[in-house]
Amino acid sequence: MGLEEKLPEGIITTQLEALVNWSRENSTWPLLFGLACCAIEMIATGTARHDISRYGSELFRASPRQADLMIVSGRVSNKMAPVIKRLYDQMSDPKWVIAMGICASAGGPFNNYAIIQGVDKIIPVDVYVPGCPPRPEALLYALDKLRAKQAKDTFRTYAARQATPSSTQRGEIESLEALRQLQPA
């Protein structure tokens, strides 16, 4: 009402937030980064049958600076963990993480000396995908979930996230209460 009537055809009005979120949802570029079995299913998601480009995510970027989404596809070993943390820190904001498969989510069948029990011990995770490995459809569903999350993002929460460090450093958290206060409202 009001403004739309006075505008010529072909112009719509929207909120800036909705516009930004719409563009983020439809061009979430993942990091070209595979770890184990799930990486093979991730590649399968990228090929013709499952076609991840329907989601605008077919551009797997080799450089973390150009990537928006890290799909942790496989088990994370003690030797690899610092590398993953470094890669995550190198990605520019806004950035999201999908823990693909049970190993990345919680260690999976590898509850032993070598494997970190869930990548959320080193980086924050937005969507967890169950499966060993998850089917490509499951990964696409996770992207759907991520889009729903991206659609709810507002500038205020985004700014609050900027104010806190992108990752929590060891020693910065004294108690669980302090951790909760660090989180944006």
Add this chain to the structure above:
Amino acid sequence: MLDVAPRVRQYEILPSLQPPGIPAVAPLPTGESEDTRRIAERFGDAVLAAGLHHGQQVVYIKPEQLVALAEFAKTDPHLRYETLIDVSAVDRSELPVSDHRFHTVYQLRSYSRKQHLMIVCPLDDGDEPTAPSLTGVYSGATWPEREVWDLMGIRFAGHPDPRRILMPENWPNHPLQKQVPLGGEEVPFTLTWEDPEFESLGKQILEAKSAPPKLPPGMSLEHMVINLGPHHPSTHGVLRLVVELDGETVVNVDADLGYLHSGFEKTGENKRYKDFVYYTDRMDYLTAMSNNLGYCLAVEKLLGVEIPPRAQALRVIMAELQRIASHLFWLSTHVLDVSGTGMSLLMYATRERERILDLFEMVCGARLTVGYMRIGGVSRDIPPAFLPHLEEFLKIMPEQIDDYERMLTHGPLWSERLIGIGKITREEALDMGLTGPMLRGSGVDWDLRRDAPYSGYENYDFKVPVANEGDCYARYLVRMEEMRQSLRIIRQAVDNLPDGPYRAEDRKITPPPRAELDISMEALIHHFKLMTEGFHVPPGMAYQGIESSKGELGFFIYSDGTARPYRLHVRGPSFNNLYAISKMSKGHMLSDVITNIGSIDIVLGEVDR
């Protein structure tokens, strides 16, 4: 009046389920073969025992004479063991023995005589043992011996490069030693914030500390040293290569492994035999069926169980389908790295690969980590829709392979980037212990399916493609032809698919059919025992190698008579083949390193295990 006295029924006592007797102090060989007699005559008292064990030639040798024995086995005209396939070790500290805590175990192969020899070397020095290094005789021992040092803590005297290989440099222990616990965390099953499990939440976060760069031995900072990986689009996973460059020419390459080390061997030693089948899927996740097969065959060798013909044929069909799927994936990623045709071949090849995955899904419900094989057979019979779909696949696939070849084989870009790159001579391939297409691309006519047949491969008619050039192009041609030969094998297997049970009818190993559980108490007991305790495997040791798509995949199992393997070792073909990367890349351009990685066809899950 009714007779209410309890009825006592005598159940058959299952010998394999009885508590085991004294565990195997050392699985001693009996009898003798020509080779073991010859070795025993030559080395006299240094040979502690020699003979046959589960049909394998085994020699126990004192460490002083180990190098001499290896040299003798390699050079003696009657023995001619050209290749060292594998090095592993057993920590016997949990067995009721007090001496010789560590044994090192070597697998030798003679390609010209089609023989396999296992050498066991008991080490004297207690908890910090030293073994003589075989790198002077077989250079292929370099990496396996580093792995034994890393995981088992055995030093090798005379080793040229005694560093850790899989674990981080500062790792406090050698994880495969028996006193080192499996590790891991307790799983919290509660969900309130007050639970003590959450106390550590947020404090486990690791700092991404930069390790000060260490220059691998043999490299000099006069040249440029660059780091390729572990996050690099062309390393097929998390491989890290340190490359020393003079301009753009590669002077030296050092591989840093272990970024996907998952402790498979330690995990296997803590699982029942039947439970490890599913872990093998996740080792080389592109050839899950072959991994299943290799592990099951190794356990079956110890059990001495007979596999019904239908199960064998099904296993062959699945293993060959998996070989095609794996080669298709190799082809598509290799082309993606090398030739610049963009994504097109990746799309074409994965289109056919998806058909194979559909077939797998039909038989077992999973696409990638199939877990289809069981010790004693396969998990279930094929559904009726399987064969028509397979027929269709067999019909279209040869044309598709021709299609790929038309896009590549005579293409100027493809041949320019492959011909003459990564050359390995026949002698080098044997010396480095390469297997699979890496070996056949260098002119060695060897295929375990033909030369040491298992699962009834002797009944199929197929050719083993061999090329003599030893470069990346030769390996490409070998793999393309292997896909065609696999199709031939599947064709024959489908045409002659026998009827009958799909798993052994041995109730001590395979569970009874569901219908029997309702009517037979005995079946119920068998089922309960199998599902809770698992089955016991007689004491002994077995090495079983199979021809996986990447080379010889070997499983070494040392059983002490309980329901879990005492020692489980995997010989991953990619691990040993990757050792060649340094030799292949020296003197070539940096971009050829990528070609070589693709040509070796590595899967990091199996390299690092």
